[in-house]
Amino acid sequence: MVSIFKLEEIFKGKSSSFLEKEERRLIELYSLNLIHTPNEQSFDRITELASRIFQAPISLISLLTEDKQWFKSCVGLTRELLSERSTNRDESICQHVLLDGDPLVIEDTHLDERFKHNPLVIQHHIRFYAGAPIITKNHHIIGTLCIIDVKPRTFTQDELQTLVDLSKWVNTEIELRADLLERTMNEQSIRTLYEVTSNNCLTFHEKLKRLLKIGCERFRLADGNISKITGDVYEIIQTLSMSSNFRKTSDVFPLHQTCVGKVIERLEPVHIKQSALEIESTMINEYVGAPIFVNNAFYGTFCFFSTDQTFRTITNSDLEFLQLMTQWVGYEIERLLVHTELSESQERFQQIANNIKDAFWIFDVEENRLLYMSSAWEEITGRTCEQFIEDKTLWDNIMLPEDRDETMEQFQNVGKNKEFDYRLTHTDGTIRWVRNRIVPVYNKDGDLFRVVGVAADITDAKINQDLIRKSDKLAAVSQLAASIAHEIRNPLTSVKGFIQLKHNESCSFKELILSELGQIEDFINEILILANSHLGIQLNHHNVIDIMSEVLHANKEVSQLFHITFEYDPRANVEIICDENQLKLVFQNILSNAIESMSNGGTIHIGIGMENEEYIYIHVKDQGVGIAQERIAKLGEPYYSNKEKGSGLGLMISYKIIENHKGKIFFTSEVEKGTTVKIILPIEHLA
Template sequence: MKRSREFEEESFSFAYRNNSILDRSGELFKSLFAEAIDGIIFADHEGRIVLANHSALKIFECTSEELMNKEIWDYVYQKDSHFHKVMKESRVNKAVRDELVFLMPNGQLKNLEFTYKAHSIAGYDMAIFRNVSERYYFEQTLKDSEERFRKVFEGTLDGMILWNKQNVIIDVNPVAASWLGVSREKMIGRDLIKLLNFKGRERKMIEHHQEELEREGKSDMLLPVQEESGGHFYEISSKGNLTSNLNLTVIREITEKMALQEQLRKSDTLNVVGELAAGIAHEIRNPMTALKGFIQLLQLSIKEDHSLYFNVITSELARIESIITDFLVLAKPQAIEFKNHPINSIMNDTLDLLNAQALMHNVQFELDNRGNLPDVFCEPNQIKQVFINIIKNAIEVMPNGGKVRIKIQQGEDEFVHIMIQDEGMGIPKDKINKLGEPFYTTKERGTGLGLMISFKIIKEHHGKIEVESEEGSGSTFHIYIPVHAS
């Protein structure tokens, strides 16, 4: 820099001697020129550099000797359309203010902001430069970051909502707009909480989520929502003060994930029950056989006064044996031979078996099986077992009597639809989904194995069982069995 200082002194002396750029009374100007933070360059009428201050040499990273007699515009990196536009403006207006990329003598590229004025002082052109490379880098980095965020925001499979502390929606991505059923344009500027319009338990959960977000700066929650299409689960994660005092909420629907987890849980439970059942059934069956044998031997010597006790013991042993049989069905795969069979025939056989029990409980059957129904592809005894389990349950939930309505009809998608409806007390909504789980029952003396086996059999037939119920209005079991082999 010593050489550049010497050059400046020589240049000023040259200017003084020739009375061209500075006059001898320009000491203040000379001081400002030398100490200016911005780079200042003077060029003659041919565009050659004749004078440069210390800041200019620092920007161009060269000595005065390297800069002298070069043309300013020689250092422009690309002579593109923008450059030619700048040149044209400088010729027409004798002045221009813009920004270009310059190639330094050492090979470095810099973004320089400049002001250029022709014939500015004593007939010389003046250019003032400022290095904005760092600012340009940060601006470009910010722009790239915003573009990346926008791509993630718009392209993610999760719903995303940006909203401020006043709950006003600032932006929303297509997924969130689709879930909420409102277009993006109509959502922006609206109150998020009012738009969600949750009530009851869901509203309290949202309020708690918002309070935790304010307190902790982040909040996560699992929100179950009952919609017309059924129950849905949403995983909601919010972060506060993400940028410019904005909150970001990410919404992910996990209904299928929850259903899969529930299936895995039931499957694991079923495996455990199967292993447990195999052990229990074999261990209990042997002493049970001995007990039944000795009870039968004692039957002849039982006095009439004790006949009630004998009947209770016999009944309970029969019940234990029935439970063991159910356990064995779960414990080992059954040999199944599927064939086409008339569904009406299976149902009629079932009702004949249960008719006596129905009469004892003052229950009447109403069967509607009109129409030309196709045969179903099934194992008849297993389907009969399903009908027995469900109709027996229907009888038992009506201790004061009533009607069991049974309707068989052609369903959709090559299925036969069997509907079994009782007039019992119904099942609470939160317990319907648990039907068919191991040991889950709504009866006081039940084991839950009957329904569990029924669900298992229908699943193996590639069918399905659906339950609808209201407390106080009875329950309806819908059984769908495919007509053809799957």
């Protein structure tokens, strides 16, 4: 790497625009890792072919750094040029190709005033030169493919075009090499990221520290921060500084003294060069940062920066990896907050249960009868104490059959204090979880004569545990989805790009291949909704009736195939603010499930209307096989499907989309009669 100060020293008197262009060119050249590397057969084949085609004694692939012309591949060089594999840039003929941007042909250097006194021409007897620029995908000229002869010669336009075509071959080899290096680096980074995040021996802050170190090493930036932003206040929650110690964890800055403005403005990863922002007398010259989202709301930033002026390049792949790390941080903060809230909720619940709503009971063992039940039992079961006393079988009847044997054994074999959970059926039809703590009471002879119990309704706590379980599953699936999509996208893009390059060649399966690759890309975009649900959402005013009509039209043929008709009853012609494509995906998933459940045909009823003037509802009612009640609660969980070969991905994505639109999905169903899906969406803008 070279300092900007050195660049200004080398090119004294050059304009600022020239220096900026040269800086960008050098950044990409060094990022390709081609300078001072061993010979590579893929490049040597090109120079050897060029030498044979043009009958030229010398053929070179040259790369131009700030002060040298370095030969990546060379045929025909002798003496010190071969051993050094480089010359000074200001003596090279290739630098004129770099400056002009066009191929250069010199049929006789002795007749060209620019080159007849050139040291290379004089010392190595160069009389003929032809060079074509090597242009990267970012339109930077990093060097040339050239042929050299020790005698003058003419060069036709067809020969020049052949040389240009060979230079494009060099471009392709460089891109393939860069893709391989980038893919290897991504694999190593993701492996390291997984090892850190899955290490249960590390605390959350220890993991953050290691993630900062991973980022500093990958981006070659000396400092890193993970921040929480509240209003105009920037608080560091973890930091790593390899260059200085002017900041530490828990430090607080006014927001305007940081580089996060662009991150907040775009809500996506950003790369800022020469920001020239001063923090505590320290000048920040390069900054890379990404937003952290917690519960789909902006929380803070994950960023790296440097105070030096060293050249470095930050690729799109680097920014995607930063986003991957940032997503994990957001999910982990979200999980910790949920666990904290759950712990506080459980503590409050225990206080209430132990002091106010505990249900007490006393059972006489000798007389085998219930002596007392507190009124709290009526809230738990919907039945009075008198009903339990009058009907001794009532207790057995309201207990769930799968819990009955084990629970009754607990009651009958009371030798010491014990605690256990079981389920009861309330009179309203709901299932209630009950935690019973029982204490044996002995008479003066040491015989058990009574059992005292204290029971609490722990249904809410069980539901909270299920919510935590679903949240953890979704976080794990989202991170895995981002990792898999990130890994697939790079090779997929390369494959698709090179197939499209064959536009002038015959390929009988080309359209089919491109079509299949397009389907893979669509699938990747769908699973990325799980990892990047807060990004890429396009909110605009849309009419829900129009969106549903388009989905129904798209399903017309498949419904006819299954002898299914649609009964569409739209009653609320209003617009809401939403992402049209994401709502289409939800409606398509629900309609597909309805159609697949109706193997014998029938009618699907679709209705749209107002709900309490602030919401709009969409309901889809089918006449399919239905869903058992115990399975409805699991719908939308990762990898859970009501279909024999389903993955559950469609409903999981649908739940996430509706959640991001501040809406809700409800399922009601009866086996062999059908299922109704009801979606509630707010009419006002999403806050």
